[in-house]
Amino acid sequence: MSGSALLSLDRLAVTLPGGVPVIHDATLHVEPGEIVGIAGESGSGKSLTAAALLNLLPAGSRVTGGATFAGEDLLGLDRAGWRRIRGAGISMVFQDPTAALHPMLPIGRQLTEHMRRHLGLSRSDARARAVELLDQVRIPDPQRTLRSYPHQFSGGMRQRVAIAIALACRPKLLIADEPTTALDVTVQAGILALLSRLRDETGLSVLFITHDLGVLSALTSRTYVFYAGRVMETGPTGALLSTPRHPYTAALLGARPHGAAGVGSLRPIPGSPVVPGQAPPGCPFAPRCDFATADCTSAPPEPAPIGTDRLSACPVAPELEVTP
């Protein structure tokens, strides 16, 4: 991969305590100022990948492979090193803003605490920056907001506050784990516009985790499709969603409501997702795949290049026709 990548994972593998392997050989990179998507269903390992990037995995997890961020080896960091990276290097926005905010502390305290610690700002400087941040995420009346509590805001406003907190220490990379899944489409549109604007104005990189392919199409330049802890397919989002080259990507596209009114039914993916630790020996998607052959059940296929900038971990599927 290119040497300038902000974040690069090289065959990252994660095993949870108890020996359950959850991520296998994930290779991924994020360039400065790039918004990259991770798609997949629950249990695909997309959130655990994010947790690994912030050393938030359960104690006793084993991580192998390589992970570098801004030239620094993440896997060799000590406690002090992680403290430096978290918040100021990589920060995170979670799915549920209600759970991410402390219900009993005023917004101002939650916004300034880590700025004072990481950036060494005085109380008044931190408050001034907090006002600026709330303004940046388009929260009306920032002064009053600093004195307010999370319950006084709607879900969308809370998520914008959570984004302001995540941006407070000027991180280079923001990991957003399903940040709009719990929100209305109207509010979601606002958050997507906000992230896009922050990328343009501040050069922020974003790793956006979602199962909504429409969101990926609107926001991201490249996408990684995860299934059972493996990268199934990756490439520029537009090309990946218009001509998927992995049956799982095609199945995800087929399962989403795609608009033609009155069709009356969706095309579900047969079977159910793999339970972590119980993956079949070959391609994890083989039991649910229309194209599976005997070869698919021996060893998991490696992602192989297709054209110049795409990879697919499927050697058998022909170019897949998808009717959007």
Place this chain on the structure above:
Amino acid sequence: MTAPLLDIDELAVEYRSRARGAVRAVAGVSLSVAAGEIVGLVGESGCGKSSLARAAVGLTAPHAGTVRFDGRPVTPVRWAKRPAAEVGLQMVFQNPYASLNPRRRIGDQIADGLPAGLPREQVRGRVAELLDRVGMGADTAAKYPHQFSGGQRQRLAIARALAGEPSMIIADEPVTALDASSQAQVVNLLVRLVRELGMGMLFISHDLALVRQIADRTAVMYLGKVVEVAPTARLWSAPSHPYTRALIDAVPTIAARPELPAVLAGEVPDPANAPSGCRFRPRCPAAFESCVDEPALLPIGDRASVACWLTTNGATA
């Protein structure tokens, strides 16, 4: 036209709190669902969709207005046996983790919905039939909810709703908590039940794309009122209300030239403090002088109605 199966007429639901006074979550909604019809109900959170659903099924006593099921008024549920005629009106809830009892076997929970006094053999047979209908094996009956995934639990919750042999199902965000692949399975199951058994269904969701795909008619709610209702295809191709248009424009689509979805300015106002006149006026890009008066929901042809002065200007309620 035959009488609708479910007929909601000028329904209002109010909650009282010390801090905010009376909050009108549903402020006069009329909506009907015919047998064999799927009516979608969409709107942002806080618009009163769930309050409407709960009042329609009898879980909340309405403040005003009536709900009629199969011609008879629905009585609010109390600690007493439900009239037999109303057992045909069933509900599927959003969260399948909360709607099943974690400490009771699946079979027993489904059997709760069967008529009392059936011989045990018959109960077992009916439970197996119901499980089969939702695509679950007969051995499921002896298991507990924790042994199943979210999608499977939602199918079990549907099996329980079906035990009462309903002719009408109200589904409140039934697939919101589920993954893409189980979403499709549960939606297909519900649609198939409606088509095969001739049931009616009120399908509440904030996922517009999903409602577009399955609903025959779609109603759009804003701040306690229905602002537009129309056959689904027409609503999408030619939305009449600016709010409907804003909702549709906010849905991100997969396109060759990626584009961020359009942003609707402002937030949903507090229903305790609803704007005067047209409730959408403060956020509406097309608001003009007439909007200080509240527009009524008026028919605009072919089973479609809209409450907007842009469309119904000149007509009086």
